[in-house]
Amino acid sequence: GENVEQHPSTLSVQEGDSAVIKCTYSDSASNYFPWYKQELGKGPQLIIDIRSNVGEKKDQRIAVTLNKTAKHFSLHITETQPEDSAVYFCAAKRGGSGYALNFGKGTSLLVTP
């Protein structure tokens, strides 16, 4: 399938700082880009998503930006808190009529008090 590259694989920040996770995709037909947070022992929880007709979306401390020309999208978490510590996955919907997702390899975020 088409690739989704995610960086960094691990990220450690101090409480209150910002965290940025970046993803690139190769399928030019992708038009839906969700982000999931996975805590230990739990399933992936959707935290924000963006569609290709917008360049940015924000929900409180979380924002996502999309650059379709460059085929990359980023997750921004501001004022990080220890409870933000988790693994974050980016994904891109495959082109075509289906809704299957290609996932990045994940970023393990640690927010230290």
Place this chain on the structure above:
Amino acid sequence: SAVISQKPSRDICQRGTSLTIQCQVDSQVTMMFWYRQQPGQSLTLIATANQGSEATYESGFVIDKFPISRPNLTFSTLTVSNMSPEDSSIYLCSVIDSTSGNTIYFGEGSWLTVV
């Protein structure tokens, strides 16, 4: 958002046996998917569960190993057949929620350990 329930949540299985995982959604959904997440890894699509017809499998996954049923718009099952330790993974059900703009949600997963 759609509420997705999976059973079992966890299980320890003997090598060579088969286990069926159930996925129940609290509303009718157009599309359901099954993903696998191996320990410490990302999510990989196994198949799309099609209502009333055979599932569509991804490369590397076959029906004999992972038979899938979807008898209606709220329920699907995934069977992991003739299990080996390499099948130890989290198996995740995913749905498209058309009531929230075709947003994609996941269940909590079924954590299988094969011994």
